[in-house]
Amino acid sequence: MSKTFRKLYFTVLTLLVTLMIPLVVFAAGKDIIILHTNDIHCGVNDNLGIDKVARYKKELKKQGYPVVLVDAGDAIQGAPIGKLSDGASIIKILNAAGYDFAIPGNHEFDYGMDRFLQLAGKLKCGYYSSNFINVKDRKLVLKPYKIMSLGEKKIAFVGVTTPETLVTSTPKFFQDNNGKFVYGFSEDQNGEKVYRAVQRAVNNARKDGADYVFVVGHLGTNGSIPYWTSGAMAANTYNVDAFIDGHSHEQYIPPHKVVNKVGKEVLVAQTGTKLETVGKMTINEDGAITSVLVKDLKNADLKVTKVVAKENKKFDAILNQPAGETLVDLTINDPKTGKRRVRNSETNLGDFVTDAYRTVLNIDIALENGGSIRETIKKGVFTYNDLLAAFPYGNMCTVVEATGQQIVDALEVGASNYPGEHGGFMQVSGMTYTIDSSVPSGVVLDAKGCFMEVKGERRVKDVKVGGKPIDLNGKYTVGGSNYILKDGGNGLVMFKQSKLLKDAVMTDIDAIMEYAQNHLNAKVKDGYENPYGTGRIIIK
Numbered sequence: 001m002s003k004t005f006r007k008l009y010f011t012v013l014t015l016l017v018t019l020m021i022p023l024v025v026f027a028a029g030k031d032i033i034i035l036h037t038n039d040i041h042c043g044v045n046d047n048l049g050i051d052k053v054a055r056y057k058k059e060l061k062k063q064g065y066p067v068v069l070v071d072a073g074d075a076i077q078g079a080p081i082g083k084l085s086d087g088a089s090i091i092k093i094l095n096a097a098g099y100d101f102a103i104p105g106n107h108e109f110d111y112g113m114d115r116f117l118q119l120a121g122k123l124k125c126g127y128y129s130s131n132f133i134n135v136k137d138r139k140l141v142l143k144p145y146k147i148m149s150l151g152e153k154k155i156a157f158v159g160v161t162t163p164e165t166l167v168t169s170t171p172k173f174f175q176d177n178n179g180k181f182v183y184g185f186s187e188d189q190n191g192e193k194v195y196r197a198v199q200r201a202v203n204n205a206r207k208d209g210a211d212y213v214f215v216v217g218h219l220g221t222n223g224s225i226p227y228w229t230s231g232a233m234a235a236n237t238y239n240v241d242a243f244i245d246g247h248s249h250e251q252y253i254p255p256h257k258v259v260n261k262v263g264k265e266v267l268v269a270q271t272g273t274k275l276e277t278v279g280k281m282t283i284n285e286d287g288a289i290t291s292v293l294v295k296d297l298k299n300a301d302l303k304v305t306k307v308v309a310k311e312n313k314k315f316d317a318i319l320n321q322p323a324g325e326t327l328v329d330l331t332i333n334d335p336k337t338g339k340r341r342v343r344n345s346e347t348n349l350g351d352f353v354t355d356a357y358r359t360v361l362n363i364d365i366a367l368e369n370g371g372s373i374r375e376t377i378k379k380g381v382f383t384y385n386d387l388l389a390a391f392p393y394g395n396m397c398t399v400v401e402a403t404g405q406q407i408v409d410a411l412e413v414g415a416s417n418y419p420g421e422h423g424g425f426m427q428v429s430g431m432t433y434t435i436d437s438s439v440p441s442g443v444v445l446d447a448k449g450c451f452m453e454v455k456g457e458r459r460v461k462d463v464k465v466g467g468k469p470i471d472l473n474g475k476y477t478v479g480g481s482n483y484i485l486k487d488g489g490n491g492l493v494m495f496k497q498s499k500l501l502k503d504a505v506m507t508d509i510d511a512i513m514e515y516a517q518n519h520l521n522a523k524v525k526d527g528y529e530n531p532y533g534t535g536r537i538i539i540k
Contacts, residue, residue: 032150034067035057035067037053037275038273039271040074040075040090042076042078042082042090044308048277049275052297054300058301059299069099070100070214072246072247078274080319093304095124096303101216103159104142109169126146131161145205155213157216162185164225166185166187191236194233198217216243217243218246220250223422235258240260243266243268249273251276254267326382327379328525331349332374332376334532341532351527353427354367361479361511364477365478369423369481369489373391375390387513388509391512397504398479398503399477400478400486400499400501402476403498404465408470410424412459412460415435427537431536437539442454451493
């Protein structure tokens, strides 16, 4: 290489390097990126995969962007890896993936309060909630917000957990031995308490120097109590730059905006469930905030992949045990649309599980709330893993003596949101009922979301037990989960005064396995061919 050529070469190289430097500085100093997930429900291998989300964060950081990864709740429950480890395996995976901020959703409490507090201490980024309180002294159980320096800005993240948690997780976990609530979520009958709790945290974060404030909430829209939705929260607060949401498993199509308390439009984002997408909010150099849903990621963080594989392998032996065989899909969804159906209409899986309860427990009526059924059981041999995925809560089978009135009240609560979803929508065996959707719901709830009464005309009509009209004053043996019949889950407290006939006799999965193996000869088909059920629930 000649001296002249070498000089020219190094001049060009220096020019190229000089031109590249502003590009890196621009990325690091101007755009700030917030990646967010919600309702993972242990689905760390599903859809995008948490190892790819972790790699995406690293790639953005490598490009020079200030970036954080936050979660809006319901990560540690919903599949066998969560249930069998009481949440510990998912906490390890979240730590490996590099989460910077997280809030507890309602299902973070499904392993009990003591266990939640243990897990909160193991999550490196910590859990935050501005409305989770100890009732006795009114003090917050967790820190309300976290401020992080990103680029040249201070960004605050304020946590908020739905007050529905008191009834959508197991109510007794928030009570003392006398059934008195000792924990709360700033609940009331119009939403004002939780709005004030969040606004107070927002104001304090601003006083602490936050340039931007994001509320990360587990609130939802579809199926949520209206005054506790993310939309209601956004409409009743101010000085919030954007909302990151969870709970209702929806994908809000960007830009999804709500007008806040002072008339300003703010973004509200939610990504679906089980890592269907990852949310990406960007604070642009002009201060504007944009939002997209990322639906395709190519590369995985292999360190996170190994952690996921290691945690899954711990439970392989028990999970791979065959439990039975079904010759048809036992579904929670509408096969025509793919939309979830089990929380607002009859399904053959709902028929199957309630038949299992009624047969094994030898009772008049079996009830199963749709929110307890989480996955379809596919055609073919199904394993213990498949059953745990479909019924991940570890509910115990309970039998009570209930009046006809208590039963129809429970059905009315379940039908109250139709055509919207309700976790307490009742799949049934031994009975039939009709929902008149033209009648507005008259269900009245107390401040904690628990049933009080029905005012006016009822939506649920023509209720029959064994083909005969239900006797409102009569008594029936009713079986199902302790969550509904003993603990008042989904606000169904009408059964708490019922006579307890059998308490925690077996898990829901044990009852299903016994039904499949001993009553159906391990093969499920006859009576369950129609995914829409056998006409036990009629909607008009």
